Amino acid sequence: MDSAVGKRSIFTADFLFPVSSGAVRDGAVLVKDGRIASVGKFSEVREANPDAEVREFSGCAILPGAVNTHAHLSFRREDGPEYGSFSEWLLGLIERLEENDKRLAENATDGAREAVEAGTTFMAESSPYGGCLPYLARSGMAGTCFAEFFPHESGDGTPEGAVEFIMGKVSELGEGLPPRVDARVSVHSPYTVDPESARLAARRTREAGERLAIHLSESPEEYDFVTEGTGGLADIFSSNSWGATGKTPVKYGDGIGLLAPETIAAHLATGVGEEEIEILARSGVAAAHCPRSNENLGCDVSPVPAMMRAGIRVGMGTDGLWSSQSLNLFEETMVAVKLHNFDGETGLRLATLEGARALGVEDETGSIEAGKYADFAVVEVPPSGSDTEREVLEAAAENGAVATVVGGDIVHERL
Numbered sequence: 044m045d046s047a048v049g050k051r052s053i054f055t056a057d058f059l060f061p062v063s064s065g066a067v068r069d070g071a072v073l074v075k076d077g078r079i080a081s082v083g084k085f086s087e088v089r090e091a092n093p094d095a096e097v098r099e100f101s102g103c104a105i106l107p108g109a110v111n112t113h114a115h116l117s118f119r120r121e122d123g124p125e126y127g128s129f130s131e132w133l134l135g136l137i138e139r140l141e142e143n144d145k146r147l148a149e150n151a152t153d154g155a156r157e158a159v160e161a162g163t164t165f166m167a168e169s170s171p172y173g174g175c176l177p178y179l180a181r182s183g184m185a186g187t188c189f190a191e192f193f194p195h196e197s198g199d200g201t202p203e204g205a206v207e208f209i210m211g212k213v214s215e216l217g218e219g220l221p222p223r224v225d226a227r228v229s230v231h232s233p234y235t236v237d238p239e240s241a242r243l244a245a246r247r248t249r250e251a252g253e254r255l256a257i258h259l260s261e262s263p264e265e266y267d268f269v270t271e272g273t274g275g276l277a278d279i280f281s282s283n284s285w286g287a288t289g290k291t292p293v294k295y296g297d298g299i300g301l302l303a304p305e306t307i308a309a310h311l312a313t314g315v316g317e318e319e320i321e322i323l324a325r326s327g328v329a330a331a332h333c334p335r336s337n338e339n340l341g342c343d344v345s346p347v348p349a350m351m352r353a354g355i356r357v358g359m360g361t362d363g364l365w366s367s368q369s370l371n372l373f374e375e376t377m378v379a380v381k382l383h384n385f386d387g388e389t390g391l392r393l394a395t396l397e398g399a400r401a402l403g404v405e406d407e408t409g410s411i412e413a414g415k416y417a418d419f420a421v422v423e424v425p426p427s428g429s430d431t432e433r434e435v436l437e438a439a440a441e442n443g444a445v446a447t448v449v450g451g452d453i454v455h456e457r458l
């Protein structure tokens with residue numbers, strides 16, 4: 044990894060897509076001390092900085108690095124349970140967890156590598172008790188590891204004890220991390236975390252000004268569990284007696300204070316109607332859209348266009364390799380582009396700047412503009428057609444990145 048400190052470098056390619064402003068042909072980014080110092084035509088950036096080192100990527104485009112708003116690094120694709128209904132899949136997952144834990148280091152290292160090679164520069168990862176944090180931290184990506192906790196086995200098993208335990212764990216995990224990697228709390232789901240623990244965790248993290256990750260309104264079985272206390276998840280978690288609330292998962296989440304601008308809610312796929320969209324918009328919660336996972340596990344299509352129209356921040360998430368095909372966020376985004384009939388510009392924004400907005404990190408990453416960290420992906424494609432953003436997205440989806448740069452450091456380069 045190159046050290047970016049004190050160095051000025053110009054990265055240039057046939058096309059530059061800053062996302063926050065229009066595409067630039069023969070564009071260039073000046074990077075200084077890990078941050079973007081200026082953006083423009085190569086000739087102009089070069090003239091103003093004749094001493095800077097130049098990295099030229101011909102036949103390529105430079106775009107902001109992908110921001111993955113919801114991923115799990117602990118799985119490798121070969122070992123996964125078969126796709127099917129969500130509850131059947133989850134049963135298979137639970138059966139495999141103990142065996143999987145033995146491979147955690149290798150899986151998470153390989154998974155993070157896959158994401159980096161696909162041009163990911165920021166990842167929100169969720170794993171039990173933050174188990175994947177060391178591997179995220181070593182990957183070169185910036186990001187957050189959200190530590191999931193399961194109240195019955197955490198602390199003294201009371202809601203207070205469990206939340207105290209995970210808050211302590213997260214602050215312990217936060218020590219000695221690279222500057223742009225942190226640890227936060229995740230309330231795993233409405234069927235694994237009781238309402239009191241969830242409410243308390245949401246309140247405590249919000250008081251601390253910290254982000255919170257949740258899975259919400261994902262599967263038909265979750266919907267049945269929360270509303271009626273019945274169905275496949277109720278069968279698995281029969282001891283979790285708090286279902287049957289008579290409310291949809293979104294209304295339930297709202298009622299216990301889970302929904303707030305600091306919260307990133309993954310999926311929002313099943314049972315999200317007009318009323319739910321209104322609640323989500325009012326609360327300011329952000330959404331992580333994982334269309335491939337939803338399709339693979341028998342969940343509904345998330346009403347993303349309507350959510351975006353309502354002003355809800357939406358980013359893209361790959362989920363993990365046991366529920367989806369890859370950790371390539373651009374590939375995930377192309378699925379969303381086709382599913383919702385988005386143009387390439389919308390797709391590129393969703394994969395980058397909108398993801399950063401969803402996670403509240405848009406001041407530091409998500410677009411190529413002066414002052415932000417130099418986080419970008421170099422993709423092999425000289426765009427030629429009418430929807431150049433879509434061509435670039437497709438190239439990144441199919442072939443990954445030629446180079447991935449995080450905070451000015453080249454963390455991946457295909458030689």
Ligand SMILES: [Zn+2]
Nearest residue numbers: 258309362363
């Ligand atoms: Zn997930």
